[in-house]
Amino acid sequence: MDNNIEKLFKLSGTIGEIHNSICRSAGQQDILTAILDIVGALVLILDREGRVICFNHTCEETSGYGFEEVRGKCLWDFLTREEDTDSAKVNFKKILEGNYPAAYENFWSSKDGTEHLIAWSSTALVNENSEVTYVIATGIDITERKLTEQRLQYLSHFDSLTDLPNRTLFYDRLSHVLGHSRRYNQMFALLFLDIDGFKFINNSLGHDMGDLLLKMAAARLPKCVRESDTVAHAGADEFVIILPLLEQVREASLVAEKILDAFSAPFYLDTHECFVTMSVGISIYPGDGDDIDTLLRNSDIAMYQAKGKGGNTYQFYNPDMNSRALRRLQLENNLRKALEKNEFRLHYQPKIDLNSWSVSGVEALIRWQNPQLGMISPAEFIPLAEETGVIISIGEWVLRTACTQAKHWQDIGCNGILMSVNLSARQFKSKNLLSSIENILRETGLPPGSLELELTETVVMDDAEATIKILREIKNMGIHIAIDDFGMGYSSLSYLKRFPIDCLKIDRSFVNDITTDTDDAAIATAIIAMSHSLKLKVIAEGVETNGQLYFLCALGCDEAQGYLFSRPLSVEDIEVYITSKEIKLGTN
Template identity: 50%
Template structure:
């Protein structure tokens, strides 16, 4: 039953209208003046208000004004009763928000018609708002439960789906098992860095489509965050194994993607946890699958790992190490060691390579092989690398001032450092602050840095070369397309990787490769430094084939600056074999 509030100061009119409306099955509330009417409207929230315009103390316009200012009554349909019918009177009411006017005297049919029109309009508006609300709820629901980019279910949806599966687990075949797959795209940041975020988003969508194609209708694919996907995989011993599906996924993802004319290759690392042996709830299972994914990434990616309990301990240790690493720079726990580079013609020290070391207060000296990958992964390599560069340049300038004026220093640049937008400006600032001339600084770049974006790398290296800085390619021969890089990039020095040097006297292949590298470098007017020289026989071979310089444990391990300075003052030389 619709509730109508009638506000009328003439008692006979109020009584008559109330009787008429009650007869038409309306619930009627009467108010003898405007002030009472406002209070009753707020208290009873009627479906319609019929109000006289001319009333003492608070007239109809005042009533409407107060009701429209109150959020609780602002939308209630409002019909004016008035003996005035001028345009200005009608305009005043409509501007305040009146829905209709009835001019006194009015007939029964006019009153009921006006009321019916208001309720019909109210019904239409309500249906419209309901439809809009439903659409809004659907949009909100989609945002809450689905990834906006790929359209795949998100983590919340994955949680609900998992518990639905568990609730009906008794209906699954007896041989069925439930696996949670955590899928991470390997080195995905390279795609964004090289091709931009637009193509990166297209790749996400394409990966989502391929993952969906790899699973059955009973499985559930979700996009959790960034480059992380997850699958609830239902398998059995007879027709479908989780390992089989995983191999399909790895193979499918590794196939090339065509994105707006660009052929993109990418791989994935997959971690697997199983219910209930690896966890009884979805959060634990996802966490354990993620730990297994990290294990797959440590193997180089494009593979999978099942969760094992010892991964938890490894993860805790890794987290603790990361926490310590974040504080190590401000606590001055890092040190720069220097390994001499010796000229084979004279046996003299002509340069040093700066190598970072971490003296942990509890764990002792931590190998760079342990913390450098973690620094790369977390982005801490940027401030750490800048500190190494500053420290090495300042130390080398101090040695030059002490009398070793031609000594140079080689510093490794990480991938993140090399790709920063203001690399040249940053290095110039460091050189200016330390006073080291550019020609005494050599920056070592690995081939993996160059593979990401050749054109950008060439521009960066040319800028550095114009500053007078020497550029060295490190670990030569261990990457891809090495020979082509020597033609494209402005290198001044080539470092032969230690993997070739240490087998030079036992492996004919290493011997031939080393000879070829030296000969090729000479033709390209590149200086050659052999790394990892540990035996006199290796020095003899390198002298025979006119290698320029060597560094390695045979002459000196990496040492703190004060020990390196002692070597310089002593004039330590490498004995050079006499060639016959």
């Protein structure tokens, strides 16, 4: 028996004493049973203070410590985490008080810093007076088993390909969000996403590349949402997103826009550069359903509606949304593709020199002719283009098209026509504005002096100091600069003097009642007088009556444009107007 104990325990110095203690507290059969129970396990014998007096070979292999390194130290000195240390002390105290056996788990730190999760079972040894003399702690390293359990638990809730929550976890979270939203009367959104053209990727590049695309797509999606949102892989090329705690429906569309923007960048699949887009359907609780199945079905239907519009867009399901909101969604969905589909046209409204009574220039005005929605007014789609950022590419197209047209007119002998083009706020702030203007002038061959850029008063006063620098660079190119809608903003005379501009355009709201409203007449008079004192040209826009025209002429206004002279005309009609050299009032 002593040989068996010597094999099991590597005791130093006190083996005889410990052996005698064990033998006094239990029979030989009990010792044999104990030895059989602990073979292959970690075994420590602790004194009443919790200090190690026995440390078997399995302990040494697991911890990396030799017995001499641990002799006299307490069991909890090797525990990694503070909470484990506290519980170990509590358990040890219970054993001393006779509340044994005790089973528990804690993380044990080995000499090299590796953590081992140990499952412990402790038993007290007592003397003939039933007093606890030693505590035997037996343990099993369950680290690998726990890791396996955790992996299995992970796989039961997460998709192994994308590492996103799978359908099981998604349904669980959606159920919680639905219950919370019902209880507190809160709104949430459900987004159903599908990769456009995924089948083609799979068929042309193979399923391995298709899987790689899914992984890369899954990596982009979480960056488009909040930490509190859930992005899950629904299977195949479909993803679902839960957006809880929404204040406005617009928040859901903002997330959809982020997703579309995130997928505008190429995917690199091995040696292949691929461009793929997303179709996104959105349902909103409670308007689109009060249960999981209805919300999922409606978001799925909306996704297919988006896909039917050509993909790379999002669609709300809500059939009860007002017509204006639906119109906005329709415009936004179509606006992103209007350029590539060549749906934009430029019309031109003539400007009349009130001194020479001739056409001094034209203003290029964009029009959008959509096959489904018909002719769309700039007042309707320009703000949306600004908001979505599409205005940058649209603005470049307008500038290039207008300059090309102006150069054509010069080539056919229509000289002296100044082409005016509006710059949007977002376009003006673009870091590529100056290089874009230079490139377009170089490509089209239009002399800079034949181009005038119009900016609203509000735009130029937003960060006026920075605006002055940009305007000076534009002016140094030889381009004319006009302030549009003047009188509606908040520019001060001190800044107006510093702006390198050529012209002020009186806003149509003042011109409209100039003959009937003394305040409007006074404002128009002041603007014209101030402009002339600064050696600036003045143009009145929105002139529609003879009375307005005569009043402006009496004030010395330099130029005018409006329906009294002509509505915006197509390229063909404006060429006829320019070449006729005859200005007719109220007939156009």
